[in-house]
Amino acid sequence: MYLLELPLDSGSASLNHYGYQVEIISTMDGLNTLTKRRESWFGEVAAKRFSQGDLCFALKKNGEIISCLFATLKPVVVPIRPYLEYNLPLDKETVCLIDAFTVPEFRGAHAYSAVFNAFYNYFKGKKFKRIFVFIKPDNIISLKVHQKLGFHRIIMDIKSIRVFGMNKHFIKWTNKAAEEIL
Numbered sequence: 001m002y003l004l005e006l007p008l009d010s011g012s013a014s015l016n017h018y019g020y021q022v023e024i025i026s027t028m029d030g031l032n033t034l035t036k037r038r039e040s041w042f043g044e045v046a047a048k049r050f051s052q053g054d055l056c057f058a059l060k061k062n063g064e065i066i067s068c069l070f071a072t073l074k075p076v077v078v079p080i081r082p083y084l085e086y087n088l089p090l091d092k093e094t095v096c097l098i099d100a101f102t103v104p105e106f107r108g109a110h111a112y113s114a115v116f117n118a119f120y121n122y123f124k125g126k127k128f129k130r131i132f133v134f135i136k137p138d139n140i141i142s143l144k145v146h147q148k149l150g151f152h153r154i155i156m157d158i159k160s161i162r163v164f165g166m167n168k169h170f171i172k173w174t175n176k177a178a179e180e181i182l
């Protein structure tokens with residue numbers, strides 16, 4: 001998994017709004033038809049996210065969501081290697097972007113840019129300092145999209161050792177400033 005970061009103090013002048021209206025959703029009712037457009041796991045996962053206070057930023061067209069992302073302040077599950085995951089706690093100045101999605105027929109039309117812009121300004125206004133997003137190394141499109149939005153890559157090396165039957169994790173961050181994403 002690649003970890004990408006975007007500082008929230010870098011100004012948002014380069015992020016255009018494209019004239020779309022973005023809503024902030026906090027219950028399953030607000031997701032309406034989106035669950036039908038998503039994978040079978042989506043409804044259950046979205047309900048769990050809302051129950052822990054996560055927000056969904058969504059762009060609607062004719063009442064239906066065409067693009068959205070989730071924002072969480074809770075620990076994020078990071079796969080370390082097959083069958084081993086780590087619950088990465090976020091510090092109070094970090095918000096994590098999860099599950100960015102645009103319905104296929106609207107991709108490339110700047111729908112996600114509009115959603116991202118609303119999300120960026122919301123958390124910037126609340127004095128958060130950075131956004132994290134985890135992206136699989138083979139998701140080249142998402143890596144390119146987030147690179148265009150200004151993200152850079154952070155190397156997060158998690159070492160896991162087993163002590164008295166418990167997994168203990170050590171994280172080493174290598175913030176090579178503005179590391180190339182691809």
Ligand SMILES: CC(C)(COP(=O)(O)OP(=O)(O)OC[C@H]1O[C@@H](n2cnc3c(N)ncnc32)[C@H](O)[C@@H]1OP(=O)(O)O)[C@@H](O)C(=O)NCCC(=O)NCCS
Nearest residue numbers: 100101102107108109110111112113135141142144145148
């Ligand atoms: C990633 C995703 C949400 C992007 O949504 P989108 O609405 O198509 O994105 P936008 O149209 O707002 O594009 C944002 C920027 O990325 C660029 N971009 C979009 N798709 C691209 C592609 N396939 N290749 C290269 N650049 C691309 C756009 O040109 C735009 O840059 P610009 O402002 O300089 O023109 C969408 O591709 C998607 O739903 N993918 C499947 C789910 C997924 O992988 N989610 C990410 C999980 S980490």
